[in-house]
Amino acid sequence: MLDQALAALKTFDWGSDLNALNPIEEAVVASHGKAEAKQKLEQQLLAALQGGLSRDAREYICRKLAMVGSASAVPALAPLLISADSSHMARFALEQIPGPEAAQALRDAVSKASGAVKIGIVSSLGARRDGASVPFLGELLKDADVAIARSAALALGAIGNAEAATMLHSSLKVPGGHVASVIDALLSCAESLLANQKRSEASAIYQNLTHESQPRLVRLAATRGLLACAAGVS
Numbered sequence: 347m348l349d350q351a352l353a354a355l356k357t358f359d360w361g362s363d364l365n366a367l368n369p370i371e372e373a374v375v376a377s378h379g380k381a382e383a384k385q386k387l388e389q390q391l392l393a394a395l396q397g398g399l400s401r402d403a404r405e406y407i408c409r410k411l412a413m414v415g416s417a418s419a420v421p422a423l424a425p426l427l428i429s430a431d432s433s434h435m436a437r438f439a440l441e442q443i444p445g446p447e448a449a450q451a452l453r454d455a456v457s458k459a460s461g462a463v464k465i466g467i468v469s470s471l472g473a474r475r476d477g478a479s480v481p482f483l484g485e486l487l488k489d490a491d492v493a494i495a496r497s498a499a500l501a502l503g504a505i506g507n508a509e510a511a512t513m514l515h516s517s518l519k520v521p522g523g524h525v526a527s528v529i530d531a532l533l534s535c536a537e538s539l540l541a542n543q544k545r546s547e548a549s550a551i552y553q554n555l556t557h558e559s560q561p562r563l564v565r566l567a568a569t570r571g572l573l574a575c576a577a578g579v580s
Contacts, residue, residue: 354366413442449476452474506538533551
């Protein structure tokens with residue numbers, strides 16, 4: 347049954363009868379908590395991905411790899427990151443696959459991509475909340491492309507740790523920096539730190555953003571944050 351479902355991917359598109367793929371869905375569910383079964387299914391999906399499949403079929407496989415994929419899937423997914431036609435589906439899988447290999451593939455792809463594809467890859471590093479990517483994203487804060495610099499700031503805000511906050515705060519001192527995006531990201535960092543009971547670190551960020559040089563709405567948000575820190579609210 348599973349072999350027949352995998353074979354059905356050769357002619358699959360989103361208008362096809364999804365019932366034909368039910369054995370794959372069932373195998374994904376059955377592999378939960380079973381390392382050997384998950385690894386076997388991953389290899390079967392990767393083998394299917396190498397065939398001459400439609401975009402829809404590749405997207406379907408990537409969605410399943412997001413659930414059962416491991417470092418073994420990264421070499422097959424990494425080349426898909428560069429093309430606008432396949433980048434989104436590859437990113438969807440790599441955002442979910444655990445381990446440093448997936449994050450490294452995303453970082454490696456940034457220099458090979460451009461435009462919206464590059465921005466998407468940067469955002470995926472934030473979606474992974476990958477602390478190891480903080481120095482890399484810090485360098486992108488200096489990018490001449492405004493959209494890339496902004497996406498790096500937002501990714502750092504999504505990661506939300508103390509190192510990301512330090513990187514963002516330092517960028518505020520650079521003339522011509524993308525201040526609004528950096529401040530939004532700093533507020534995100536403070537919220538994450540507070541949620542993780544790191545009130546002193548969160549409070550320091552909020553305190554810096556209460557300065558009268560900041561826009562009124564920023565000062566209000568920072569003041570509310572300080573009150574939450576004082577009250578021990580996460």
